[in-house]
Amino acid sequence: MHQEAEEAARAVARLLDRHGALIAELGAALRAAPPSLVVSCARGSSDHAATYGKYLIETMIGIPVASAAPSVSSVYAAPVRAEGGLCIAISQSGRSPDLLATVRAHKAGGARVIALVNDAEAPLAALADTLIPLEAGPERSVAATKSFITALAALAALVAAWADDAALRSALNDLPTDLARAWARDWSSLADLLVPARNLFVVGRGLGFGIAQEAALKLKETCGLHAEAFSAAEVRHGPMAIVDERFPVVAFAGSDAAGDDVRAVAAEFAGRGAPVSLIDARRDGAGDPPTSAAHPAIEPLLMIQSFYRMANGLALARGFDPDAPRHLAKVTRTL
Incomplete structure (x- = not known):
């Protein structure tokens, strides 16, 4: 996991170098003939990338x-x-039966x-x-890292081309x-906070909500922590009632x-004594x-890259093997 996550910068460079022209052409085509609706199809970490893509498309393009x-x-x-619609399917393996069935149905x-x-x-x-192609290269660790980041980068590049947004194109360079x-980046203070933890919330909103979902998943599968992701708005509707001085956020x-x-919600939790x-x-x-x-x-993307390094070290500190989580396989063949 450590080695593969560290490769993300080079993987993103490959993606943009090899497929930048294709993405630019696709963005122009979508701008010329926009779909009436976009549907994402993904599971696990890829579905968290789809959450990020949803906020990008809805805020920068305006299509639901x-x-x-x-x-x-x-x-x-x-x-x-699905006449006139666009289906964006995201997957590391591209082999889950339910994903394939869904894509076939939308295409038909x-x-x-x-x-x-x-x-x-x-x-x-x-x-x-x-x-x-995401160009992340082989991932041997069960926990996806560089393929998640390249999926985010591909979505950002697609939306930058679709919206013809010079600022986002420059940032991608x-x-x-x-x-x-x-x-x-040194995130050891977060690892120190979570070594003794059992339960926690991970909070984000908007463009950052997808990485909150991804961080919570990684804490579950690699660190044995019960972590739940919430929008900063949604966490106020009941979940915050269980947060106290023993419940990290x-x-x-x-x-x-x-x-x-x-x-604002982080300050509110801190004011109630939560770490x-x-x-x-x-x-x-x-x-x-x-x-x-x-x-x-x-x-x-920068936040989740720093988080992955921290999560690998946290897993080891808590006595887990981050490369081989219990009960999990690289390809999940859900039906």
Whole structure:
């Protein structure tokens, strides 16, 4: 896990170098003939990438994005009416049966299919109208890391091209260098907070909510921690009642307006005595744990890259093998 996560900067550089022209062409085509609706299809970490993509597309393009329920196709075998729609399928392996069934149903229903997949020889790649290989390279660790970050980068590049947004395109040019810097960040204070923990919340909002989901998953599967991800808005609707001085909260706050709400809820939890770790892009390297200010769409990638290094060390400190979580396999063949 440590080695593969550290490779993310180089993997993103490969992705943008090899497929930047394809992504630019795809973005222009979508701008010329926009879909009426976007549906994402993914599981696990890839579904967290889809959450990030939802906020990017809805805030920068303005088209609604929904998440497909795979059992509609794989269990109920219900037909899908998707004329004029766009299906974005995201997967590291591209082999889960329910994912493939869902993509086939949307394609049969008239949707255009874009596949972001790490294994370009996988069945999912063959179903795509447009394939964007993630170029992460082999991942031997069960916990996905570099393939998650390349999925985020591919989505950011697609939306930058689709929206014709010069600021995001410029930020993507700097992304490999920024990821390398993020990997070197010292997040040991967060590891120290979580070594004795049993339960915690991970909070984000907007563009940062997907990485809150991803961080909570990694804490479960690699560190044996019961971590639940919440939006900074949703956590106020009941869940905060269980937070006290023994219940840690990890909060990811970007520099945008959604980050303001994360900062506010983190301050509220801290005021009630909860141990809070606030990762705050507004502090631009001066916080603890430190993270960098960047384009708001890029900050989540830098945060999760620093988090992965911390999570690997935390797993070892808690006596777990981060490369081989109990009861899990690399490819989850859900039906």
